[in-house]
Amino acid sequence: MKLSELVKDWGGFERLVADLHNTGDVKVEHNVVLKGRSGAPRQIDVLITHTHGLYH
Structure with missing residues (x-):
């Protein structure tokens, strides 16, 4: 079964x-636009940022 069949x-x-x-x-x-390395805008569906410990 394809993922596209499960998620409508x-x-x-x-x-x-x-x-x-x-x-x-x-x-x-959810639905964030960030600037990519090339300078072009990139749409991110789900952006998860961890801000504890070594990962800031």
Whole structure:
């Protein structure tokens, strides 16, 4: 079975992934646009930022 057959609502799936990772120890953002190395804008579905320990 293909993933596209399981997931019909990609926006809902992205929000589910964001919610699953939103534990309070990380910053979770949905639908973020960041500048890539080339300077071009890059759309990120779910951006998870860990700000504890060595990973800031």
